[in-house]
Amino acid sequence: MKKSLIALAVLAASGTAMAQSSVTLFGIVDTNFTYIDNANTAGDNKYGLGTSGNATSRLGFRGVEDLGGGLKAGFWLEGEIFGDDGNAAGFNFKRRSTLSLMGGFGEVRLGRDLVPSYTKVSSYDVFGQVGIGQFMGWSTWGQSTSTPDANGYRQDNMLAYYTPNFGGFTAGLGYGFDEKASGHDGRYMGGFAAYDNGPLSVTVALDRRDIGYNVAPLVYDGKKDMLSIGASYDVGMAKISALAQQSRFKDVPASSDRKVNSYMIGAAAPVGAGQVRLQYALYDQKAIDSKAHQLSLGYVHNLSKRTALYGTVAHMKNKDASNLALAAKGLSTTGAGAGESQTGVQLGIRHSF
Template sequence: MKKSLIALAVLASSGAAMAQSSVTLFGIVDTGIGYVNKANAAGDSKYGLYTSGNYTSRIGFRGVEDLGGGLKAGFWLEGELFADDGNAAGFNFRRRSTVSLSGGFGEVRLGRDLTPGYTKTSSYDLFNQTGIGQFGGWSNWYGTAGDANGIRSSNMISYYTPNMGGFNGAIGYGFDEQTSGHAGRYMGGYVAYDNGPLSVAVSYDDRDTVAANRDRNALTIGASYNLNVVKLNGIVQQTRDKIDGAPNQKVNAYMLGASAPVGAGEVKIQYALYDQKAFDDGKAHQLSLGYVYNLSKRTAVYGNVSYLKNKDGSNLGLASKNLNTEGPGAGKAQTGVQVGVRHSF
């Protein structure tokens, strides 16, 4: 009898401990069929199966433990999925791999993650920073290596504030881990105000030595206003490269979009202008139209159409996983179409 009581006590205590922690498996599988004309300067077209046309496909694990007194510990491991070929190049957790402590003071994260400067202002892109319709301001403009686009940083410590009357913000520092120089070092953050229908944010990122003798910074302003029948979004951004012994190079990017509920889904239209001062003042205009129809809370079908017109020295191409293009050639236009299915779990 005594042993039974002891066993019940142990089971009860372990159950209470387990109730204070949890681990969640989550993900998105987004795949479809796409077509892009003039995928290169020769005028060839490209079509086939692609991934991530509406949201980036991913799989991840996240967990949290209640430490008491309002303090929580957590982890987040997330990697990208390529359903078209089953991740032929291998799977990793380079989308996010962090451990964190959070409470009334906010949250502190350690590891590889989205940069604070990107995570907020990129949210104003109606095409969720994926697929052919996405706003291309966070491009790796000059073909440099690593995380030069400022989207993610390794070796980073970041802090996210709690919501304070609608105001929130974050700051991050990515260590270069070099014995000399600062190649790969990141610093950045954002401040934002979210209240009712209005949302506005300002972010700044600085990444040292994204290429030989080249440092990059970006200033971004994003905003949205929900009128109920339609929601308006906008982004203004300047990316500047500081080059030793040479003039600075910069790209100014602008975006204006609108979305509205239609039936069981949402229609969206977005215009972007990329003013590339570094390429003989080349400019590119992009007009994107999309519709997402929700079959359930977790499953949707969608279609995207995007037209990009280069002018002067500009040679940008529409972005799409597995349908990436070389660009149609300086001053030429390109059109893309996507139809796909997205399922989340």
Template structure:
């Protein structure tokens, strides 16, 4: 009898603990067929048109686990592990959690996160890009403009990050993040490569949204007057949107500036974007976006026009189609984010020849679970 009572007590305690915590498996599988013209490979060889099955044309394919535990008194602990999935080859190199790998503690004070995640500056771009920072229509302002090929020097994510997000105060929120370099890489004698400091402040209330963000990365530069040297990559962004009901208007202004540690010259890249999205028939959405890249670091310019349509078959499944055009001037080599194998190899700048325009088309299916 006593053993039965003990067993029941253990079972009850276990049930109570299980009720206070949860783990969720989630993901997106987005695969389609794409085409881009005037493509060159990583070695600069002209491959002409490129077409085939690609991934993440409408939303980044991903697989993840997230969980929370209620600690009582409004305090919660949690984790988030998320990796990118390549629908075209099934992740030939294996799944990792480089999209996000954080542990969290939240409460009335806000939330603290530790690990690898997106930077507060990139979250601003992601928030106002009507193409969700993926596919051939996406805003291409986030690049490794200096071409130094050091990990995460595009400013999208950072390792070893400590982040704090404030509670929502009548629509106002703020975030500040610091990423330790841990002397993981050196360049031109600088052992602080990878160190990131940044934050954002935003207002989201009703149809209006406004966000201002700033971040700086200890990076490197290998272009123009800077030559090869360690450098600070400073980023500032201002984004806004307004939902009129029949359509949502978005806009973004971004500046990326490199300033070398040992050279007085600097490289500056001013990028602008305006977009609009509108619901169609209760099951679809049309999207249009124009981006202008004033690349003073290369003394050249580029323009991008993107049009897309998403047709929802259910709450979790959609068909989509996107067409985009990139016009390059002078010695510029901006390419579209086709995800036909180019971006998976880290080749953004080398996807087209200098001064060459590029047109792309994508159609596919997206399923979330």
């Protein structure tokens, strides 16, 4: 009888622990066929299998433990996968590797992650920051930099804080340590403030990133400041989104400060079992006195809650010295050349688990 009681107590304790903790395996596989004309300065056309045309392919693990008193601990490990070549360069957790404490005060997050000044405001991109249709305001804009994350998406060694939702108001702050013996190449600081109420959403984000310019034989410390303002409104039959952004590069060697203004307006509308997406973007590159216009049209057809077919057509019209290229991940493409245009088509399938 005593052994039975002990066994029942152990099972009960184990059941309680399991109820307070959870670990989830999740992922997305997105593979597509892509065609790009004027894929390089030689005017070659490129086609083949690519990845992440509708959503970034990924594999991850996340877990939460209830510590009691409203306090929770959590972890998140996530890496990108490539369905076209099976991760030829190897798998890592560079998409996200964080540890968090959460409660009524909000969330404190430590590790490598999307920066707060990107994670919310980037959601206004109708194409979700993936594929050839995506808004390309987050870019290094041709700067020679030694910082791998100079595009502004993610940050190593970051301490971040996200507030609870106060009647629709949310905010986030982050600081990324450079951890360098000299200089501050790689340091980040930034945040956002947002308001979401019914059909309306508005976000303002601001950040500064220290980046290095390699000009042999010296390495210069420079700065990249970015201000982003995004908004969306759901009118019922469609959701209208807009973004305005300025990137300013400071302390650039052998030149004055450089500035790029980027603008985007788009709409997403449900059609049957899918969604139509239309987006226009303008990239005003003040440093080279040139502009580029991007027009993107896409359709996503849901076969189920987890599987979808999609197609996207995008055109990049470069003017004067501009040489922007469409983002075709997994396909070897570059800019078509100064003032040259580029058109791309993607047809793919996305499955989540």
